[in-house]
Amino acid sequence: MYIQEAVNWHQLNDDVLRFYKALGVDMIHVDIRSGVSNVAAGIGEDLRAGKDCTAQFEQAREKVEAHGMQLNNIFMSCWAEIPLGKPDADAKIEAWCRMVESLGRAGIPHLGWNFKPMGNFRTTADIGRGDVRYSTFDYAEFLQNRPQPYAPPIAEAAMWQRMETFLKAVIPVAEKAAVRMALHPDDPPMPEPLGGVAQICSTLEQFRRIFALVPSPNHCMLFCQGCMTELLGQGVYGAIAEMAAANKIAWVHFRNVRGQLPRFAEVFLDEGDIDMRRAMTIYRDNGFTGPYMMDHTPHFPHPNSDWLGKAYAIGYIRSLIQTVYQ
Numbered sequence: 001m002y003i004q005e006a007v008n009w010h011q012l013n014d015d016v017l018r019f020y021k022a023l024g025v026d027m028i029h030v031d032i033r034s035g036v037s038n039v040a041a042g043i044g045e046d047l048r049a050g051k052d053c054t055a056q057f058e059q060a061r062e063k064v065e066a067h068g069m070q071l072n073n074i075f076m077s078c079w080a081e082i083p084l085g086k087p088d089a090d091a092k093i094e095a096w097c098r099m100v101e102s103l104g105r106a107g108i109p110h111l112g113w114n115f116k117p118m119g120n121f122r123t124t125a126d127i128g129r130g131d132v133r134y135s136t137f138d139y140a141e142f143l144q145n146r147p148q149p150y151a152p153p154i155a156e157a158a159m160w161q162r163m164e165t166f167l168k169a170v171i172p173v174a175e176k177a178a179v180r181m182a183l184h185p186d187d188p189p190m191p192e193p194l195g196g197v198a199q200i201c202s203t204l205e206q207f208r209r210i211f212a213l214v215p216s217p218n219h220c221m222l223f224c225q226g227c228m229t230e231l232l233g234q235g236v237y238g239a240i241a242e243m244a245a246a247n248k249i250a251w252v253h254f255r256n257v258r259g260q261l262p263r264f265a266e267v268f269l270d271e272g273d274i275d276m277r278r279a280m281t282i283y284r285d286n287g288f289t290g291p292y293m294m295d296h297t298p299h300f301p302h303p304n305s306d307w308l309g310k311a312y313a314i315g316y317i318r319s320l321i322q323t324v325y326q
Contacts, residue, residue, distance in 0.1 A: 001289050001290050001321045001325040002026040002027055002289070002290035002291035002292070003024065003025050003026050003027070003290070003291060003292055003293065003314060003317055003318060003321070004025065004026065004027040004028065004029050004072055004073075004251055004290070004291035004292065004293040005020050005023075005025045005027075005028060005029065005293055005294065005310060005314065006028075006029045006030075006031050006075070006293065007020075007028055007029070007030055007031070008030075008031050008032075009030055009031065009032045009043070009060075012030060012060060012063060012064075014067070017063070017064060017066075017067040017069070018067065019307065020067075020069065020314075021067045021068055021069060023310075023311060023314045023315070024314065024318055025069060025314060026069060026070065026290075026291065027069060027070045027071075027072035027073075027291045028064045028069050028070070028071050028072065029072060029073050029074075029075060029112065029251075029293060030060060030064075030071060030073070030074050030075070031074075031075045032047070032074055032075065032076050033075065033076060033077050043056045043057075047076070047095065047099050048079060048092065048095055049095060050091070050094055050095035050098040050099075051098070052098065052101075052102055053099065053102045054102045054105040054106050057074070057102055057103055057105075057106035057108055058105075058106045058107070060106075061106055061107055061108055071108055072108075072109065072110055072251070072291060073108065073109070073110030073111060073112050073182070073250075073251070074103060074108060074110075074111055074112070075111075075112035075113070076099070076111065076112075076113055077113065077114050077116070077117075078096070078113050078114060078115050078117075078166065079092045079095075079096070080117040082096075082162060082166055083115055083116075083117045083154075083159060083162050083163075083197070084117050084150070084154065084197070085154070085158065085162055089162070093165070093166055093169050093170065094169075096166075096169075096170055097169065097170055097173040099111075100170060100173050100174050100177050100179050100181070101173065101176075101177050103177065103179050104176075104177025104178050104179045105177075108179070109178065109179060109180060110179065110180050110181075110182055110250055110251070111174070111179055111180070111181050111182070112181075112182045112184060112222050112250075112251075113181060113182070113183060113184065114183065114184040114185075114186075114201065115159075115163060115166075115183065115200070115201050116186050116187070116197075116199065116201065117150075117197055118150060118194065118195030118196070118197050119195075120187045120188075121137060121142060121147075121187075121188060121194050121195065122135055122136060122137050123136055123137055123138045123141040123142050123145075124136065124138070124141060125265075125299070126265040128265075128267060128268070128271075128298055129268075129271075130300070130301075131301050132298040132299060132300050132301070133298060133299040134258075134265040134266055134267055134298050135265070135266040135296055135298075135299075136263075136264070136265040136266070137188045137230070137261075137263065137264055137265075138262070138263045139190075139261065139262035139263060140262065140263070142194070147195060149193070149195050149196025149197075150195055150196035150197050151196060153193060153196045153197070154193070154196070154197045154198055155193075155198055156191075156198040156200060158198075159197070159198045159200045160200055160209075163200060163210065163213065164213050164214075167210070167213050167214040167219065168213070168214055171214045171216050171218060171219050174216075174218040174219070175216060175218045178218075179218065180217070180218045180219075180220055180250050181218060181219060181220070182220050182221055182222040182250035182251065183201060183207075183210065183219075183220070183221055183222060184201075184221075184222040184224055184227075184253075185201050185202060185207075185221075185224050185227040185228065185231075186199040186200075186201045186202040186227070187224070187226075187227050187230075188202075188227070188230055188231075188261060188264070189201075189202035189203065189227045189228070189230055189231040189261075190202055190231075190261060191203055191206065202231065203231065204228075204232075204239055204242070207221060207243075207248075211248065217247070220247070220248045220249065220250045221243055221248050221249055221250065222250055222251060222252075222253065223240070223243055223244075223248075223249040223250075223251070223252045223253070224252075224253040224255065224295060225240070225252055225253055225254055225255055225256075225274070225279065226253055226255030226256070226257050226266060226295055226296070227253075228240075229255075229256070229257050229260070229264075229272075229273065229274055230257055230260060230261055230264045231260070231261060232260075233260040233273065234273070234274075236274060236279070237278065237279065237282055240279060240282045240283055240286070241282050241285075241286050244282070244283050244286035244287060244288040245286040245287065247287070249283075249288055251290070251291045251292070251293060252283065252288070252290075252291070252292050252293065253293060253294075253295035254269070254276070254279075254280075254292040254293060254294065254295070254313075254317055255269075255294070255295040255296060256268070256269050256270075256271070256272025256273070256274050256276060257272050257273065257274070258271070258272050258273055259273070260273075266295075266296050266298070267298065268298060268312070269312075269313055269316045269317075270316065276316075276320060277320055277323065277324060280292070280320050280321070280324045281324050284324055284325055289325070290321075292317050292321070293317075294309070294310055294313035294314065294317070297309025297310060297312070297313060
């Protein structure tokens with residue numbers, strides 16, 4: 001039973017790692033999406049160019065291991081050229097394969113990814129206890145102030161074709177490299193083109209289809225409990241059981257929300273609609289042993305908001321693990 005926490009690549013330093021070790025974190029998830037073009041360690045555009053980045057990944061792993069934790073995964077969004085069907089999409093798929101091989105050689109067992117080139121969508125934040133701000137989505141408000149969509153629009157059929165092409169190229173490489181690729185859902189998980197691009201990673205049926213395109217134990221899901229709750233409400237318990245029993249969950253974004261589409265807010269773990277102890281029990285009963293990690297934290301009116309939220313969530317998750325996995 002493991003707890004994992006996220007660190008941005010450019011923040012992977014001793015102070016941050018000591019903080020997480022003190023809180024009892026077992027595994028580290030390194031996010032290389034933000035600041036990837038100017039990372040001091042030199043990984044930067046080398047990944048997108050298809051260069052071998054084994055040495056940089058090994059250094060990151062060794063840095064985490066020096067603090068008694070495991071570097072369990074790297075997270076990277078599927079480069080927009082691929083889902084958008086740009087002229088250099090094939091070159092970017094080849095570069096992705098080289099990244100997977102680098103991870104395998106560096107001894108990092110997982111790669112988290114998403115297939116949402118337009119990113120996430122949110123509206124005006126709700127205010128919660130202690131004046132924290134909750135990340136919120138209100139579909140009615142979104143429609144009144146919709147962002148400029150991608151043009152020309154991309155239909156669902158094109159996105160499915162591009163997903164299939166991508167998976168058929170990269171999953172065999174992941175198998176050879178002993179790297180599991182874990183796909184994160186759309187957020188919000190609405191199977192419609194919120195930003196002019198069809199969303200095909202929203203529903204359970206879509207995930208079943210994605211897994212069927214290239215069946216493999218190295219092709220799995222980053223089970224975002226928050227996103228699945230936004231979509232399914234109380235039906236999330238059944239989704240947990242299905243995906244955990246199928247061994248399709250690489251790790252969990254253990255998040256609680258209040259409300260369900262068309263409107264929801266991401267709240268503290270103890271005040272959402274989902275019984276988090278019941279949820280963890282279902283993971284356990286279907287063979288999942290972690291890692292669990294916080295996803296998004298409410299924003300505190302404090303300069304160290306992110307660390308405060310992470311400390312609260314990690315303590316909460318540790319307590320549940322001690323109760324459920326006894």
